[in-house]
Amino acid sequence: MSHHEMTAEEVSHHVRTYLKVFGALLVLTVITVGVFYLHLPIVGAVVVALIVASIKGSLVACYFMHLISERGLIYWILALCALFFVVLLLLPVITDHEAVGTVTH
Amino acid sequence: MSKHDTHADHHHEELPFWRKYIFSVDHKVIGVQYTITALVFLMFGFALMMIMRWQLAYPGQPIPFIGKYLGDTIALDGILSGDGYNAFGAMHGTIMVFLAIVPLGVGGFGNYVLPLQIGAPDMAFPRLNMASYWIYLPGGIIMLASFFMPGGAANSGWTSYAPLSVIATTGQTMWLLGMVFLITSSLLGSVNFIVTAVQLRAKGLSFFRLPFFVWAQLVTSFLLLLAFPPLEAAAVLQLMDRVAGTSFFMPTGLVVSGVEQAHLSGGGSPLLWQHLFWFLAHPEVYVLILPALGIISEIIATNTRKPLWGYKSLVYSAIFLGFMSFIVWAHHMFMTGMGTTLSTFFQATTMIISVPSVIILTCLIISLYGASIRFTVPMLFALSFLPMFAIGGLTGLPLGLTASDIHLHDTYYVIGHFHYVVAPGTIFAVFAGIYHWFPKVTGRMMNSTLGRLHWFFSFIFINGVFMPMLFQGMAGILRRQYDQSEQLHGASAQGLSVMVSWSAWLLFVAQIPFIINFFWSIWKGQKVGANPWEATTLEWAAPSPPPHGNFDTVPVVYCGPYEYSVPGKKTDFCPQHVVA
Amino acid sequence: MSAAVAIPHDMEPHPVTGMYNGKFGLWLFLASEVMLFGALFSSYVLLRMGAPEGTWPKHGAEILNVPLATFNTVVLITSSVTMVMAWAALKMNNIARGQLFLTVTFLLAGAFLVVKYFEYSEKFNHFEVWLKEPMVVDGNSVSSIRGHLAKDCPPLTKETHIRAFAIPEFILLDPDAPAGSKEHPPTLRIDGGNIRRISDFGPAHSTFLATYFTLTGLHGLHIIGGMVVILYFMLTGSRFAQKRPDKYADRIECTGLYWHFVDLVWIFLFPVLYLL
Incomplete structure (x- = not known):
């Protein structure tokens, strides 16, 4: 029942964390857009953009969605999900790109 | 609509009819709703196939009795047209897989039996459960309504390969919309099942005391949860192609009937559809078979009066099966020219996935060894399930090997192979389950003589349908052909086609005892108590039929699921809720 | 609802998962959503890597x-x-x-959709014409021209069966200003005979825009779904919260989980579609 007995102090501590995360997210948004205007070569741009997006996503998942204070099982389920997600993302890699977009005779 | 003041007494409130039987939140009512609806769809899908079988056995001849009622687009002068044949074929597959078998195995049996077997009062989210059914039903109705669209129902096969499906008639749009409904329904259902199985287990019912049926449902739900969304994505993309004029699956420079499709932006990939479709559709195979294996395990344990042999191997195999099913999908695509390296990888994973299937089958067969078997009707179906599933599984191996697949791909051999898995496999398991749990649902037994008739003739004729297909396939006759007798090798095997068709029609006749038995037993069947089969699992601890809320007292579990013939006990079974 | 049965772990966490039913169910639902958007992201990468030369913009910001x-x-x-x-x-x-913050969330979601509406409608009023024979615009020979339809251009019609614009007899187009300048070239008259294809910057324009509209459209539908739920709690929440404050906080937590996920999807959509 600990879940329902959060003290007001704990909650206000949470609130301070939320505001810090909010600040971090705004800074990271500015960084993403700023880096775009530098017009890096494509590989660099993709790497930077995805790393920043992943950090932002992790912040949202860990703090706003409280994933950081959850317990075992859900991590396993999400890990399974992440694994199949990666399998899905392998689709483009394993596809023969000569065959995409054109009719082969 | 009772005359009593329904607000006066909160403990014995009579719900109005529509809340009790139509928009019910009780998992048992919803399970029965799923079962009845899916059986109707099963019958309809079977009917479509029986009409197609006329064209295959007697090409170009008017269909007797019903041909003149089918309308000019489907059957001009009573002769099934090519377009009608295609639509029937596509809809037969779609209806059987998505509207009949999955709703029977998961929606019907899962809903009814799973909460009872884990000692729960209901599903974790009763109203969500109701929503699942009421999303499934419109999905099915949209699918069937497509027969009345201009150009008829979807006719690009149940796999809806692009670009053919993108340029097909309006029925295909209905098919996609229907799929979005069915997928949503399945997703809601699978969330509900997982939460229920994990969180609502009775006290003492640890994971390794769960009946195998519950494990099978749990793995199935994970497959539905994680494999269905990519098909939903694919359906959305194809819908965009058809409705918004995009080119996700339409390549640059596509020529249709000699006309270049200049209005397309192009750049799409037909292979993308196949990847996304089979990413679902291979796990879907296990969605079809795992609940069936769960049902069969329960029935075998009960009727052999022995614990299942290798319970833990069964559980681990089911989990491994579920996991592997996500990385075998491209063995459906060996012939797309995706490259030998990739084919070799998927050939290897396909061979690996056959191992857990064989373990499960072996465990079930060894369970029979040394038992004094009760040859009840459900057990007869279960016993015939085992060799039928074995034939279905083993005929799959030559299809998983790239070299032999070149010859067998898209022939009747494929049709024979997977029908052996789902028809005498899953559908026999469904019948077994209906005979097994009918006394729980209604409080009455089904008639055993009619049941035996049903089993015997079904068993004979279903082999008459699918065994010749394996031979036809090896002779090189292609599936989805409107008239195979036009080709020389097809004409020489025409006799087998006639045999298949007559077996199919007689298989229908063999279902009549079941239909009579089903309705007769609801009202006239022999009345029985809570546990007529002397089984151990928790559903038999509830009254027959169980009331809303299921158990009179909340059950506590003291032992494993299959404690039969324990030495030194008075009875040959120790129910899970009884202190040992 | 006296007919309802009491469900275990409706409120208190289960020892195996550490969550009450609703929260566990919502996480499972989000796992399936990850696979949904995952499949779409994967399609995006596949189509982009295989795109024929010159059909995909260098980065989304071009459009x-x-x-x-x-x-x-x-x-x-x-x-x-x-x-x-x-x-x-x-x-x-x-x-x-709590209700105040909920209302602010709803209004912000509304603001997001309004901005999206302006983004979308701008695209549907912008056209590209692909030519059979190149034309000279502003001193350059071009095979396709982007711009807005001139005021006195006859309205375009769509051919319903192929869901594309019919080739008109002629069109009057105000071409876009070339990069780095604000000055529009004069209105062009293009004969239908020289038009290979004409499209607005909607989903049918190119595979890039098809992906853009599908992904942002689906995300937008998620926003609308979330707004419906939030609106429901805005209207009925305070009365329910008086009766069962804990249960209400749980409901808002679940709604929040969904809402953060929608935010999370956008965090990835934004760089992938606009900046790369």
Whole structure:
């Protein structure tokens, strides 16, 4: 029942964390857009953009969605999900790109 | 609509009819709703196939009795047209897989039996459960309504390969919309099942005391949860192609009937559809078979009066099966020219996935060894399930090997192979389950003589349908052909086609005892108590039929699921809720 | 609802998962959503890697409006914060404050959609014409021209069966200003005979825009779904919260989980579609 007995102090501590995360997210948004205007070569741009997006996503998942204070099982389920997600993302890699977009005779 | 003041007494409130039987939140009512609806769809899908079988056995001849009622687009002068044949074929597959078998195995049996077997009062989210059914039903109705669209129902096969499906008639749009409904329904259902199985287990019912049926449902739900969304994505993309004029699956420079499709932006990939479709559709195979294996395990344990042999191997195999099913999908695509390296990888994973299937089958067969078997009707179906599933599984191996697949791909051999898995496999398991749990649902037994008739003739004729297909396939006759007798090798095997068709029609006749038995037993069947089969699992601890809320007292579990013939006990079974 | 049965772990966490039913169910639902958007992202990468030369923009910003999208990113992140603040307020039994934050979240979501509406409608009024024979515009020979239809251009019609614009007899087009200048070239008259294909910057324009509209459209539907739920709690929440404050906080927590996920999807959509 600990879940329902959060003290007001704990909650206000949470609130301070939320505001810090909010600040971090705004800074990271500015960084993403700023880096775009530098017009890096494509590989660099993709790497930077995805790393920043992943950090932002992790912040949202860990703090706003409280994933950081959850317990075992859900991590396993999400890990399974992440694994199949990666399998899905392998689709483009394993596809023969000569065959995409054109009719082969 | 009772005359009593329904607000006066909160403990014995009579719900109005529509809340009790139509928009019910009780998992048992919803399970029965799923079962009845899916059986109707099963019958309809079977009917479509029986009409197609006329064209295959007697090409170009008017269909007797019903041909003149089918309308000019489907059957001009009573002769099934090519377009009608295609639509029937596509809809037969779609209806059987998505509207009949999955709703029977998961929606019907899962809903009814799973909460009872884990000692729960209901599903974790009763109203969500109701929503699942009421999303499934419109999905099915949209699918069937497509027969009345201009150009008829979807006719690009149940796999809806692009670009053919993108340029097909309006029925295909209905098919996609229907799929979005069915997928949503399945997703809601699978969330509900997982939460229920994990969180609502009775006290003492640890994971390794769960009946195998519950494990099978749990793995199935994970497959539905994680494999269905990519098909939903694919359906959305194809819908965009058809409705918004995009080119996700339409390549640059596509020529249709000699006309270049200049209005397309192009750049799409037909292979993308196949990847996304089979990413679902291979796990879907296990969605079809795992609940069936769960049902069969329960029935075998009960009727052999022995614990299942290798319970833990069964559980681990089911989990491994579920996991592997996500990385075998491209063995459906060996012939797309995706490259030998990739084919070799998927050939290897396909061979690996056959191992857990064989373990499960072996465990079930060894369970029979040394038992004094009760040859009840459900057990007869279960016993015939085992060799039928074995034939279905083993005929799959030559299809998983790239070299032999070149010859067998898209022939009747494929049709024979997977029908052996789902028809005498899953559908026999469904019948077994209906005979097994009918006394729980209604409080009455089904008639055993009619049941035996049903089993015997079904068993004979279903082999008459699918065994010749394996031979036809090896002779090189292609599936989805409107008239195979036009080709020389097809004409020489025409006799087998006639045999298949007559077996199919007689298989229908063999279902009549079941239909009579089903309705007769609801009202006239022999009345029985809570546990007529002397089984151990928790559903038999509830009254027959169980009331809303299921158990009179909340059950506590003291032992494993299959404690039969324990030495030194008075009875040959120790129910899970009884202190040992 | 006296007919309802009491479901175990409706409120208190289960020892195996550490969660009550609703929260566990919502996480499972989100796992399936990951696979849904995962499949779409994967399709995007596949189509982009295989795109024929010159059919995919160098980056989305060539066509799309980055400042508007940046603004929308900030709006959505803020709405995520207000959502979690609503939950925190309810946890501290401050119902009025919780409802206020909920309302702010709803308004921010609305603002996101309004901005999206302007982004979309701009695309549907912008056209590209692909030519059979190149034309000279502003001294350059070009095979396709982008611009807005001139005021006195006859309206375009769509051929319903192929869902594309019919080739008109002629069109009058105000071409876009070339890069780095504000001056529009004079209105062009293009004969239908020289038009290979004409399209607005809608989904049918190119595979890039098809992906853009599908992904943002689906995301937008998720926003609308979330707004419907939030609106429901705005209207009925305070009365329910008086009766069962804990249950209400749980409901808002679940709504929040969904809402943060929608935010999370946008955090990836924004760079992938607009900046790469």
